[in-house]
Amino acid sequence: MERKETHASFGGVQEVWRHKSVSLGVESNFAIYLPPQAKTEKVPVLYWLSGLTCTEQNFIGKAGAQRVAAELGIAIVASDTSPRGVGVADDDAYDLGQGAGFYLNATQEPWAAHYRMYDYVVTELPALIEASFPVTQQRGIAGHSMGGFGAIMIALRNPGRYRSVSAFSPIVAPTQVPWGEKAFSAYLGPDRASWAAYDPLELVRTATERLPVLIDQGLADQFLKEQLRPQLFQAAAQNAGQELILNLRPDYDHSYYFIASFIADHLRHFVSKLG
Numbered sequence: 001m002e003r004k005e006t007h008a009s010f011g012g013v014q015e016v017w018r019h020k021s022v023s024l025g026v027e028s029n030f031a032i033y034l035p036p037q038a039k040t041e042k043v044p045v046l047y048w049l050s051g052l053t054c055t056e057q058n059f060i061g062k063a064g065a066q067r068v069a070a071e072l073g074i075a076i077v078a079s080d081t082s083p084r085g086v087g088v089a090d091d092d093a094y095d096l097g098q099g100a101g102f103y104l105n106a107t108q109e110p111w112a113a114h115y116r117m118y119d120y121v122v123t124e125l126p127a128l129i130e131a132s133f134p135v136t137q138q139r140g141i142a143g144h145s146m147g148g149f150g151a152i153m154i155a156l157r158n159p160g161r162y163r164s165v166s167a168f169s170p171i172v173a174p175t176q177v178p179w180g181e182k183a184f185s186a187y188l189g190p191d192r193a194s195w196a197a198y199d200p201l202e203l204v205r206t207a208t209e210r211l212p213v214l215i216d217q218g219l220a221d222q223f224l225k226e227q228l229r230p231q232l233f234q235a236a237a238q239n240a241g242q243e244l245i246l247n248l249r250p251d252y253d254h255s256y257y258f259i260a261s262f263i264a265d266h267l268r269h270f271v272s273k274l275g
């Protein structure tokens with residue numbers, strides 16, 4: 001594992017590391033913010049999953065999360081959004097291939113060899129983080145858009161693994177919207193039965209643990225009506241008895257300006273569940 005960046009930030013440190021990932025079969029970057037408290041004690045860690053086109057850099061450069069993470073004494077880990085490199089399958093479109101891994105394990109060619117972001121985010125990365133940094137096993141998961149989908153899907157599938165889950169502008173119904181249908185068709189194949197394991201609307205029906213889900217959604221989001229459709233998750237949650245805090249925010253769009261405006265609420269949501 002090699003440290004690529006280190007920056008003092010609000011008394012703590014923002015780092016970027018590169019390591020050989022077993023799940024992805026290539027080298028991958030992740031970012032970790034360690035608050036000042038981590039110099040003397042182990043701290044809880046929030047995993048952040050970014051959206052389409054992002055790397056580990058977007059969140060750390062644009063969300064402005066370090067100040068409140070330092071106040072609260074939590075670490076934040078931001079992964080990449082797909083495997084990358086010359087030997088890794090890709091597509092010219094921004095919403096498929098590198099930068100668009102959708103946090104699942106692909107079963108179809110040419111994707112299956114490297115596109116295993118589900119295993120990476122759920123198992124490999126936390127094991128590495130917990131062995132290498134001063135963090136506890138108190139984990140939270142949050143994300144944006146494709147990453148908001150990833151956070152909700154992963155929390156619903158992994159009872160006991162996370163203390164909290166939250167999302168900005170998540171793709172809640174990937175089997176019913178163009179971004180999700182395109183990605184699931186490519187990575188999982190045409191058999192829609194295989195999509196259910198990654199569909200939050202299905203998972204919320206059968207989940208054995210129901211962490212309250214916090215969602216913030218901008219009402220001026222250019223992707224709201226076609227790709228995000230939070231009301232579909234709202235209805236599924238209501239049917240399932242799933243607690244949902246859905247904050248609809250007038251005027252806010254899909255960008256990191258929106259995330260930066262409300263990220264503190266999501267960090268506090270995580271800390272409120274640590275008990």
Ligand SMILES: N[C@@H](CCC(=O)N[C@@H](CS)C(=O)NCC(=O)O)C(=O)O
Nearest residue numbers: 051052053054058094145146255256
């Ligand atoms: N049309 C946009 C769609 C991608 C987009 O909006 N990505 C969001 C996540 S779904 C993002 O966070 N972009 C990177 C950034 O704003 O830093 C593009 O081609 O870049």
